[in-house]
Amino acid sequence: xALPPGVQVVSRxxxxxxxxxxxxxxxxxxxxxxxxxxxxxxxxxxxxxxxDRGGWARIDPTVEGGYMLTSARGETxxxxxxxIQRPEAPTAPTAPVPQAPPTGPAQGEDISGSKILENALAQxxxxxxxxxxxxxxxxxxxxxxxxTYIRMxxxxxxxxxxxxxxxxxxxxxxxxxxxxxxAWEGAAxxxxxxxxxxxxxxxxxxxxxxxxAGDVSPTELKxxxxxxxxxAFNAPPEVRNALQxxxxxxxxxxxxxxxxxxxxxxxxxxxxxxxQIGGQATxxxxxxxxxxxxxxxxxxxxxxxxxxxxxxxLGEQSELFGMIPGxxxxxxxxEEQLAAAGGDIAAQKKIERRGQERTAxxxxxxxxxxxxTGLTGLGEAQ
Numbered sequence: 001x002a003l004p005p006g007v008q009v010v011s012r013x014x015x016x017x018x019x020x021x022x023x024x025x026x027x028x029x030x031x032x033x034x035x036x037x038x039x040x041x042x043x044x045x046x047x048x049x050x051x052d053r054g055g056w057a058r059i060d061p062t063v064e065g066g067y068m069l070t071s072a073r074g075e076t077x078x079x080x081x082x083x084i085q086r087p088e089a090p091t092a093p094t095a096p097v098p099q100a101p102p103t104g105p106a107q108g109e110d111i112s113g114s115k116i117l118e119n120a121l122a123q124x125x126x127x128x129x130x131x132x133x134x135x136x137x138x139x140x141x142x143x144x145x146x147x148t149y150i151r152m153x154x155x156x157x158x159x160x161x162x163x164x165x166x167x168x169x170x171x172x173x174x175x176x177x178x179x180x181x182x183a184w185e186g187a188a189x190x191x192x193x194x195x196x197x198x199x200x201x202x203x204x205x206x207x208x209x210x211x212x213a214g215d216v217s218p219t220e221l222k223x224x225x226x227x228x229x230x231x232a233f234n235a236p237p238e239v240r241n242a243l244q245x246x247x248x249x250x251x252x253x254x255x256x257x258x259x260x261x262x263x264x265x266x267x268x269x270x271x272x273x274x275x276q277i278g279g280q281a282t283x284x285x286x287x288x289x290x291x292x293x294x295x296x297x298x299x300x301x302x303x304x305x306x307x308x309x310x311x312x313x314l315g316e317q318s319e320l321f322g323m324i325p326g327x328x329x330x331x332x333x334x335e336e337q338l339a340a341a342g343g344d345i346a347a348q349k350k351i352e353r354r355g356q357e358r359t360a361x362x363x364x365x366x367x368x369x370x371x372x373t374g375l376t377g378l379g380e381a382q
Contacts, residue, residue, distance in 0.1 A: 003030065011058040013067065014240065014251040016229055017196045021067050023059035029067065029079070038066045038079040050075050061233040063226065113137065113145055124178055125205075126157055163206055167213030176212075184211075187218040195225050197256040228255035238279035246275060246291040274298040280307040285315035286337075293338060300342045310341040320355055 003009065007024040014020050019033030027041030041049070041056075055072040062068050066080035117137055121130050129152060137148040152158050159166065162181055169175065176184075185208050192202055202208055211221060232240075232255045244250060274294040281289045289297075297307070314337055321332040332351055339347035 004028070010056045013059055013061055013233070014244070016061075016065055016251050016255070018250065018252070021059055023056060023069060025056060027056055027069065029059065029069070036081065038081060040079070041069055041077055044077070061229070063230060065229070116145060117148060120178075121152075123182065124158075125161055126152070129155060129157055161205055162209075164209035164212035167209065168215065171213060171215070173213075173215045181212060184208075184218065188221055191218065191222055191225060195229070195255070196252045197225070198253050225255060236279055236283075238282050239276050242275035242278035242282070242288075242294070243271060245288075246271070246278060246294065270295070270298060273304070276304045277302055277307040280304065281311045284308070284311035285318070286311045289338075297338070297342050302342060307341075314341060317355070320351070320358060 003022075003024055004026070007026050007028065010023045010025050012020050012022040015031070015033075015035035017034070017036060019031065019035030021035055022030040022032055024030060029037065029040035031037035057070045057072050060068045060070065062078060062080055064078075064080040066078065068079070069077045114134060114137065117133060118130060121127050121133065132155075133148055133152055136151050137145070162178060164181065165175070185205065188202070188208055188211065192199075216224075229251065232251050240251075243253075274291070274297075277297050278289040278294040281287065281294075302310075321337060332354060336347045336350060340351050
């Protein structure tokens with residue numbers, strides 16, 4: 001990305017649909033990596049420009065899906081996408097499946113009844129049941145569409161395809177028809193596509209079934225997605241940066257995680273925890289972690305609170321780990337520091353001893369005194 005001559009990057013944020021927005025020191029906004037551009041201070045007419053800005057402070061996301069520029073004097077300028085009318089799914093009826101023609105002659109003579117059944121199975125994605133159910137419908141035990149539908153709903157294939165049906169009933173919600181069920185799935189997928197959520201979150205009927213089982217309407221689902229974006233943008237910037245740098249996880253992935261943490265766990269829960277640990281390491285002054293280092297600490301059971309505490313201690317006592325003139329013993333390597341943060345007793349004891357040795361070397365003569373208690377708080381090293 002090349003900014004105009006003399007223009008510096010002031011602030012940058014990820015865009016919901018991919019890419020990012022970059023605020024320049026002249027008040028210009030640069031849309032990078034396919035992000036939509038909605039305007040900048042430099043595009044405003046003179047009458048819309050306010051006061052003495054004193055430079056620019058930052059760019060932030062807005063709830064409407066755009067961005068807001070803030071000047072050094074606290075003046076704000078909002079640039080949002082035009083409102084989009086999004087179709088909602090039809091309200092789910094509470095009645096059972098609409099009844100097909102009541103009867104048909106046995107032995108396959110009712111061509112229209114067979115066709116109704118074939119069309120229904122194709123719509124439901126249950127074509128594999130075609131021969132079995134058509135034979136049943138045409139046989140002496142069947143003879144009617146109603147009886148064949150009952151037979152269909154008893155199969156394992158149907159129960160898997162419409163798993164939200166039984167879950168709704170168990171939760172006490174009104175039944176819906178298969179047609180309404182499918183219409184809801186279509187509306188949900190349209191919303192996910194519109195907001196650029198990762199397809200691997202909700203790409204099977206079983207994953208969508210949890211929303212149907214919970215009686216979540218498309219309108220409520222839309223609200224949840226938008227709330228997820230707000231939560232994603234409100235996550236600490238060092239965590240967002242770690243996710244992006246280590247895994248390429250962007251704002252839509254974070255929004256999907258906040259939308260449904262249980263589903264998100266399959267895709268980025270481990271990444272989220274590792275990124276939080278990496279973010280704490282950067283924030284503390286210890287320095288950025290690699291993906292492998294952050295994941296190893298996460299797998300080892302380190303919590304975000306522990307990362308904050310332990311890397312804070314490592315950052316504060318960084319002078320302890322290097323060599324100073326006249327020292328014979330080696331310093332404490334990065335690997336040993338990470339091991340101590342992760343709970344390795346031997347590494348913790350080495351740091352503890354080094355703190356005691358460094359304190360003794362400078363006792364009474366000024367200089368370094370931060371190691372008097374070693375790395376108290378990292379563990380139980382004595």
